[in-house]
Amino acid sequence: MLYKLRSTHGNFDRIDPVAFKDFSSFGSLEKDLEELIAESILDILFEDGGLMPIFQERQYQSEADIYALNKKGELIIFELKGGAAGEGAVYQALRYAQDAGQWTFSTLQQKFNQYSNSSSDLPLAHKEAFKLEQPLDAKELNKKQHLIIIGSAADDNLINAVDYWKHQGISIKFLPYRIYEINDEKYFEFFTLPYDRHINPGHEKGVLFDTNRSWDEDAIWYMMENNRVAAFGGAKRFVEYVYPGDIVFFSHRWTGLVAAGRVKKGSINSPDDATSYRDVEFITPVPKKGQTIKAMPFGMVSEITGMSFFWARTIKVPYLSKDEAENLAKELNTYLEIR
Template structure:
C-alpha cells in the first residue's frame, strides 16, 4: 500500500489504487513487464524462466523452475472479479505437470533457442546437481492479480485450504503527478483476506456480543466506535466521506452512514480515551437487518465477520447500498 505523508500534522492518507485498463494497458502488457523484470519484482523468489504464452497456444502466461526443479505456473489476471479464471491455472497444471523432462526441455529451447539443455542451465544457475527425472516432480500455482480483486483472493484461500499450493502475488497501480507507480507483493493468506482493503467502505461490528449497550449507543448517537487497543485504532482509518455499515453479530447490517472524519476519544468502562469514534452523517437505520448470508449473496464474496472492522470494495458496497435502499429502508 502507498501512502501520502502529511508532514505538518504527522498523518498518512492512503492513495487509491487504479485498474490496469485505466492506464490503457492490456493483460499482454503486464505479461511482458513481468517476464522481462521477474528477478526485479520477485527478489525473494529465485526462479529460472523457461516459457511465456504464445498466441493461439493453450499455455500458461509464464512458466519457471526453482532450484529443486519444481515447476511454477503463472496466471495473470488483469481484469478483476473473474474468479473462475483461477480454474484455468489448474488446467495448465494438469497439462504441464505431466510433462516429462524431454517435453519440458523442448519447450524451453523453443523460447530460448541456442541455450544449453534445461538441466545444464538449472545446475549452472543454482550450483546443484539435478538429474533429468528430478525436474517437474512438483508444481506451484501462482495467480498474479490486482490488489482490488477480492474474488480471486477468496478462490486462492479456498484452494489453499484444500491442500493445493496456490499463491497470490498482488500488484497495485498508482498515479502520482502523472507518474505511474507499481507496487508488487505477495498476498498473505489469513483468516480475513480483506483486511487491507481501504476504498472508503467499511463494515464495523457494533460489539453487541461483548456489550449490548455499545450497540445501542452507536445507533442512538449515530456514530462508529471501537474500544480498547488494538481494536479502537480501526476508527482512525475512517476519513471524511467514508461509508460505514454497522453490523450486529447474529443479525447483520442494521444501519449505515457517512463518516464526518472527526476522531473523538471518550471514557469507556471508567478508562479514559478507550473509546474512539467518529460521527456518521446521512445516518439511516434499516427497517430489517441485512444478514451475513444476504451480503455474501449480493456481493458474491464470502466475507468473514469476525473482525472489528474491515473494508469492502466499491463494487460490492454499491450493490449493498442499492439492495438496502430497495428492500431494507
C-alpha cells in the same frame, strides 16, 4: 497500500489512502503485464528467490503466462491478470497446472529450447543457473508444481477463490499489484511472499555483476582496463540497478569472482546504443590481460555470504546489504592477495 502523510504545524497527524488502479484502467492489455513481470521476475520482483524461466505463453495457445523452475527443479506456474478476473481465472490456472504436471522431460526440454532460442541441455542449464554440484536427473524436474496468480489487489473474487483452493491443499498463492498515478507519473506496487523484503535501492548495497563472458571474452578487459562496470546489448539496462557507493563484484563465468569495485559518483554513460557503464574504483586486485585470472570460487562466495545466488543473469540476485558487501569485499581482497 500507499498512504499520503498529512501534517499540521509540521507534525504528521493523518494518513490518507491513495486511490489505485490496475492495467485495464489505462487500456493496457494483459500481455503488457505479462511482459513486465517476465522481464523483471528475477532481478527485481523475486530478488530473494531464484527462479529460472523456461517458457512463456504463445499467442492463441492454452498455456499459462510464465513457467519457471526453482532450485529444486519444481515448476512454478504464473498466471497474470491485468484487470478484474474473478474465480474463473483460478479454474483456468488449475487446468494449466494439471496439464504441466503431465509434461514429460522431452516436453520441458523442447519448451526451454524454444524459450531460450538455443539447444542447451535443460539439466545442465539449471545446474549452471543455481551452481549445483551435479545436474538434477531428468526425472527430478517438474516433480511438483506451484501456482502463483498475480492480479489486481482489488479483485476480491479472485483472492477468495485462491484462498479456497489453498485451504484444499493446493500449492497456490495470490500476489497483488497496484498502480498509482501521482503527478502524471505511474507507479507499480508489487508484493512478494512471505513478506515484502527488498534491499532499499537508495541504500548502499553489494551487487554480483556478470562480465559477459558467455558473449564476449574481451568484455572483462573493457571493464578492468577502464575501471568500469558495464553491460551490453539487451542487458545494458542492468547498469541502472547499481548506484554510487554500491560495491560491485565482477562474476566471471566458469571462474568465480575476479575483482570488486565501488561505484563512483556520476551518471550512467552510454557511448553507443549497445553499451552502458558506470565508473568504479577497484578495492581489490584487478586481473591483467594475458595473465592467469585469479578468482574466488562461486561455492566459496555462497559459504561466506550464507546465500544461494541465481547465477544465470547479468545481476546475481539476491543483493547484499552494505555490511555483507563490505565483508565479502574484505574476504575477496584477502583471497586474491594470497593467490
